[in-house]
Amino acid sequence: MNSYFRKHVLVVDDEKPIRMIVSKLCEKIGFGKVSVAANGLEALTVLRRTPVDLVICDIEMEPINGIQVLHEVRNTLEKPAANAPFIFLTSHAESDFVMTAKQLGADSYVIKPVDVVSLKGRVDQVLGGR
Secondary structure, X not given: OOOXXXXXXXXXXXXXXXXXXXXXXXXXXXXXXXXXEOOHHHHHHHHHHOOOOEEEEEOOXXXXXXXXXXXXXXXXXXXXXXXXXXXXXXXXXXXXXXXXXXXXXXXXXXXXXXXXXXXXXHHHHHHOOO
């Protein structure tokens, strides 16, 4: 389960318990480096200075939400950051947020509560062949 040991993932969620759980799941999946951000602004700061292989981001956050983070990443950051695969964390499988996220270039989403099987499946789907 360690095919991602050279990969760096950024976990973004405004709820510390969720951030901790998803970070631990990423470690369990085998990511070599896991960074965290408590909100969208922190995430953008990290992404501007540190290359990552994957972003796992909550949608509903303040002061900027995950949709805004994705928009900024795709439209204002330079490569490779602008092309980082994006998996959203959401409580709403069929919400307008998810549809908008897909249109903006999100690669996938995972429904909360997150478990290792569903997260690894999405990670494998998004990072397969990378």
